[in-house]
Amino acid sequence: MTTGTLSELILEFPDNRLLIDLCGEYDRNLTDIETRTGVQILRRGNQLAIHGAPEAQAEAHEVLTALYNRLEQGREVGQADIDREFRLSAEDAGPDSQLEMFSGGKVEIKTRKKLVEPRTETQKAYVKALFGNELAFGIGPAGTGKTYLAVAVGVNMLINGLVDKIILSRPAVEAGEKLGYLPGDMKDKVDPYMQPLYDALNDFLPGKQLAKLIEEKTVEIAPLAFMRGRTLSNAFVVLDEAQNATTMQMKMFLTRLGEGSRMVITGDRTQIDLPRGVPSGLADAERLLSAIPNIAFTYFTAKDVVRHPLVAAIIEAYEKDAEKPA
Known part of the structure; x- marks a missing residue:
């Protein structure tokens, strides 16, 4: 679930264990996302509060959601996965009909x-x-x-x-x-x-x-x-x-x-x-x-x-x- 104001965007995650993996050791994944987008991310229980410009909030939201979905599928999240999501978030390739x-x-x-x-x-x-x-x-x-x-x-x-x-x-x-x-x-x-x-x-x-x-x-x-x-x-x-x-x-x-x-x-x-x-x-x-x-x-x-x-x-x-x- 997502709620927000002009200055704060709240993301809620149902599984707190997956949220821990999403944040990474010593919250290094969140730090990486903050550095790339210029937002500030605060953790409150099973929620993440994103502070920053609306465009930057939206980008961080998209990356965090994609990484959490990855964890729900039983996959790991590392620095390479964060890098990939940022590179690919700009364009949605859509379904491929040939293969x-x-x-x-x-x-x-x-x-x-x-x-x-x-x-x-x-x-x-x-x-x-x-x-x-x-x-x-x-x-x-x-x-x-x-x-x-x-x-x-x-x-x-x-x-x-x-x-x-x-x-x-x-x-x-x-x-x-x-x-x-x-x-x-x-x-x-x-x-x-x-x-x-x-x-x-x-x-x-x-x-x-x-x-x-x-x-x-x-x-x-x-x-x-x-x-x-x-x-x-x-x-x-x-x-x-x-x-x-x-x-x-x-x-x-x-x-x-x-x-x-x-x-x-x-x-x-x-x-x-x-x-x-x-x-x-x-x-x-x-x-x-x-x-x-x-x-x-x-x-x-x-x-x-x-x-x-x-x-x-x-x-x-x-x-x-x-x-x-x-």
Whole structure:
């Protein structure tokens, strides 16, 4: 129940235990909402009193209500969930008529270890594109969830029997510094380049299960060069850091797509580590394929960064500097 005046808006919550979880440890969730909206929130028994400007009160009310509904569904509420509600509260995406799994406007990816929920409108559109298209591109700066969400969708499709395997690949290109010769066998040499992909998989699959899937080659993580000559059928295939693929490598990879497969290409046009004068295959693919039906392109910006807030500020600073006339 909600009542209010010009200066105070009262929210009443029927379950006091859930209200405790909503407030968070030492009321840190309320503090976060207060900081973001500029309101003051006071707790009185099973009520929250919101003081502030009407527009700010309405925003806080919407976020608090959404978070409480989440708790009623048996889910947790953390800092990431608060961030997501603020990002998405500006627009109500409404029901999606194309994909039944997104009925009611909800976009969720179920994996073995966690439920993954996009935190921006662009992320929601990206996830829908991954489920709805056989070939999809995610292009934008670091920290926007391009690879993370793609791997989550791949795990979801694998555990639901929609694909038989997951294949994750990256160009083995050093990021601006020479590491010299690496010790060990081939796996030892390439694993440092593939570590971000292992990190994502570990978030979605239990350790023992992931190790077994890798041993059985149901999950493959390999450098881009290892894709030559293969036909990737009934697989969910991700090419990460695609800006570091050459034009010939990109063409080679795209033509590996086989029957029953889904392919995702992710990259950041501002982080090309190829030698000077070598064109990026991602830029060429974007130019050549953007007009082809059933190929989805999703573009992320600094507003979609879901890492530390400073990351978005850093990216925006570099983007502004790049726009200045030489």
